[in-house]
Amino acid sequence: MKQNKHDxxxxxxxGGGKLSDELIRKYILPRFKNPALEKLPDAATLNLDSxxxxxxxxxxxxxxxxxxxxxxxxxxxxxxxxDLAVAGAKPVxxxxxxxxxxxxxxxxxxxxxxSIARAADDNDVAIVTGDTKxxxxxxxxxxxxxxxxxxxxxxxxxxxFDKIAPGDKIILSGTIGDHGxxxxxxxxxxxxxxxxxxxxxxxxxxxxxxxxxTAGVKFMRDPTRGGxxxxxxxxxxxxxxxxxISEADIPVNPTVRAAADMLGFDVLNIANEGKFxxxxxxxxxDDCLNICRNHPLGKQAAxxxxxxxxxxxxxxxxxTKIGGKRxxxxxxxxxxxxxx
Amino acid sequence: MKQNKHDxxxxxxxGGGKLSDELIRKYILPRFKNPALEKLPDAATLNLDSxxxxxxxxxxxxxxxxxxxxxxxxxxxxxxxxDLAVAGAKPVxxxxxxxxxxxxxxxxxxxxxxSIARAADDNDVAIVTGDTKxxxxxxxxxxxxxxxxxxxxxxxxxxxFDKIAPGDKIILSGTIGDHGxxxxxxxxxxxxxxxxxxxxxxxxxxxxxxxxxTAGVKFMRDPTRGGxxxxxxxxxxxxxxxxxISEADIPVNPTVRAAADMLGFDVLNIANEGKFxxxxxxxxxDDCLNICRNHPLGKQAAxxxxxxxxxxxxxxxxxTKIGGKRxxxxxxxxxxxxxx
Numbered sequence: 247m248k249q250n251k252h253d254x255x256x257x258x259x260x261g262g263g264k265l266s267d268e269l270i271r272k273y274i275l276p277r278f279k280n281p282a283l284e285k286l287p288d289a290a291t292l293n294l295d296s297x298x299x300x301x302x303x304x305x306x307x308x309x310x311x312x313x314x315x316x317x318x319x320x321x322x323x324x325x326x327x328x329d330l331a332v333a334g335a336k337p338v339x340x341x342x343x344x345x346x347x348x349x350x351x352x353x354x355x356x357x358x359x360x361s362i363a364r365a366a367d368d369n370d371v372a373i374v375t376g377d378t379k380x381x382x383x384x385x386x387x388x389x390x391x392x393x394x395x396x397x398x399x400x401x402x403x404x405x406x407f408d409k410i411a412p413g414d415k416i417i418l419s420g421t422i423g424d425h426g427x428x429x430x431x432x433x434x435x436x437x438x439x440x441x442x443x444x445x446x447x448x449x450x451x452x453x454x455x456x457x458x459x460t461a462g463v464k465f466m467r468d469p470t471r472g473g474x475x476x477x478x479x480x481x482x483x484x485x486x487x488x489x490x491i492s493e494a495d496i497p498v499n500p501t502v503r504a505a506a507d508m509l510g511f512d513v514l515n516i517a518n519e520g521k522f523x524x525x526x527x528x529x530x531x532d533d534c535l536n537i538c539r540n541h542p543l544g545k546q547a548a549x550x551x552x553x554x555x556x557x558x559x560x561x562x563x564x565x566t567k568i569g570g571k572r573x574x575x576x577x578x579x580x581x582x583x584x585x586x
Numbered sequence: 587m588k589q590n591k592h593d594x595x596x597x598x599x600x601g602g603g604k605l606s607d608e609l610i611r612k613y614i615l616p617r618f619k620n621p622a623l624e625k626l627p628d629a630a631t632l633n634l635d636s637x638x639x640x641x642x643x644x645x646x647x648x649x650x651x652x653x654x655x656x657x658x659x660x661x662x663x664x665x666x667x668x669d670l671a672v673a674g675a676k677p678v679x680x681x682x683x684x685x686x687x688x689x690x691x692x693x694x695x696x697x698x699x700x701s702i703a704r705a706a707d708d709n710d711v712a713i714v715t716g717d718t719k720x721x722x723x724x725x726x727x728x729x730x731x732x733x734x735x736x737x738x739x740x741x742x743x744x745x746x747f748d749k750i751a752p753g754d755k756i757i758l759s760g761t762i763g764d765h766g767x768x769x770x771x772x773x774x775x776x777x778x779x780x781x782x783x784x785x786x787x788x789x790x791x792x793x794x795x796x797x798x799x800t801a802g803v804k805f806m807r808d809p810t811r812g813g814x815x816x817x818x819x820x821x822x823x824x825x826x827x828x829x830x831i832s833e834a835d836i837p838v839n840p841t842v843r844a845a846a847d848m849l850g851f852d853v854l855n856i857a858n859e860g861k862f863x864x865x866x867x868x869x870x871x872d873d874c875l876n877i878c879r880n881h882p883l884g885k886q887a888a889x890x891x892x893x894x895x896x897x898x899x900x901x902x903x904x905x906t907k908i909g910g911k912r913x914x915x916x917x918x919x920x921x922x923x924x925x926x
Contacts (some may be wrong), residue, residue, distance in 0.1 A: 262811025263917035288807060289642035289673035297637040302629035303681035303734055304717045333629035341643035341734045377644045385727040394643055394681045394734030471602025577603035
């Protein structure tokens with residue numbers, strides 16, 4: 247049964263006139279009530295605790311829009327929070343910009359907006375400014391979302407590749423591959439999809455605790471597109487040090503492992519949306535691990551390797567389960583489009 | 587002649603692997619060199635003069651990508667600068683997020699990136715953080731761009747609907763309709779296209795001067811989508827006051843007027859990308875007008891009306907050229923999609 251035209255987004259909803267106003271006031275504003283948004287100024291005014299801030303942006307084009315464990319809305323909030331979190335900041339405010347294809351059902355838009363509102367509330371960040379554009383049917387795929395995020399720097403914390411030194415330990419906050427394998431399995435419509443679940447989550451409460459309670463965190467990154475392999479290669483490339491990891495120590499859910507094996511993916515290359523890699527000084531590695539394991543988002547955290555001097559070329563070396571050694575390469579990049 | 591595959595964006599350029607890295611390091615970073623970007627952190631660190639800031643976002647989906655007077659890149663920089671400028675802020679930093687359709691020619695991407703870099707340089711704002719996604723051919727139209735912007739509040743300045751009072755004067759910084767009519771004419775491929783030129787420009791130097799040199803500016807807005815009609819209706823709606831304007835005083839380029847008349851558009855509803863409306867106290871209206879007229883972007887600034895008490899319903903009333911009165915309504919919104 248075809249839905250009534252009024253149940254769907256029209257081009258006019260992005261025209262800047264009455265229908266735009268209605269879309270914003272009826273569907274968007276009520277979900278994100280806060281003083282900065284209320285009068286729809288051209289720019290939100292924010293009073294921060296500090297004038298040193300972190301600023302980041304990400305666009306989300308994930309397909310399908312809804313997947314086990316999350317949806318494009320939750321992803322758009324959590325992903326941007328995570329970029330602030332791993333940079334050592336406390337997320338404060340997000341912008342929300344929607345590019346909507348004409349014909350999108352309002353019911354779908356509302357589910358996504360609800361999810362955005364819930365994720366923002368859960369993580370105590372405010373959506374303070376936004377934008378809505380519409381494009382003709384066929385000029386986009388349902389909806390693309392951009393969020394930019396502002397956070398305040400956590401006092402006394404400076405993270406960066408330049409802090410990393412030989413001997414530092416590498417902690418991974420949990421299992422890898424969950425998000426990417428969930429999305430790809432739901433796209434391919436294959437059978438084990440119900441057991442796979444995205445790890446999509448906002449990490450700021452865990453990273454905040456780590457930075458508050460320990461002094462040895464030197465660098466963090468969330469291994470999203472390109473997976474753990476890309477993050478570790480970036481560390482090696484930027485520091486010109488060698489990264490040694492142990493395959494046996496990397497937590498992977500058995501279903502994810504099975505799905506990756508079956509479809510021929512290397513789980514190291516698969517995107518995650520609720521995990522981080524932390525490089526920490528050796529003396530605080532145990533503390534960090536304990537803090538992670540006592541937090542709901544870090545129960546399966548593991549020490550997966552260390553940083554060592556480079557003798558020849560800086561590389562990521564993995565001791566394999568069967569006792570060999572393997573170079574983990576930077577993925578080339580065409581494996582999994584539109585996972586975030 | 588079909589171009590070689592390597593001259594075009596591949597899906598893999600958004601995969602987070604080697605090709606993503608190459609796209610960012612070879613095409614993007616060299617154009618936006620600044621310390622915040624250099625090491626590609628998950629979030630940029632900014633040290634601002636103030637901890638009261640302005641934050642805004644806009645996505646740009648304009649079609650065609652290039653038009654007389656500008657392109658999607660220039661628009662994406664100027665539009666977001668303008669949202670900060672009219673909010674009474676000094677633009678400091680932008681984020682840049684690209685959603686690119688597989689198959690986009692690198693030559694097109696480079697032209698757009700050059701334009702973004704030039705517009706950012708010209709206006710002394712830095713592109714400090716970014717993101718690049720790719721989607722399959724047919725899942726987007728060439729390229730969509732999001733910029734979010736951060737500015738610092740200009741000291742002593744608070745603008746808002748709540749400052750507006752009866753007797754206040756309305757200044758328009760120049761001609762209206764230029765951007766929207768240029769874009770629509772180039773889309774319809776009609777003949778007068780060469781004489782129409784978008785007004786796409788960043789207004790921060792002019793708004794900054796106004797706010798520095800006078801104390802009577804109460805509210806500003808750039809009349810983009812929905813045009814002057816939408817901006818004035820929003821003022822009337824939010825203040826519950828009547829807005830009176832005079833048609834004869836509204837500057838319109840003759841070519842724009844002719845194009846709008848020919849195509850049946852009301853020039854009041856057409857988008858502008860380099861103009862603002864300012865509501866100012868009566869005693870400083872002349873000063874404001876002079877400042878505008880002495881600035882390259884405000885040469886044709888005009889006093890177009892005033893705010894008055896509402897006797898019945900708050901409305902936008904226009905004294906027409908032929909001596910009548912017309913209610914200017916909020917546009918419905920379907921006239922001109924994808925103009926910005």
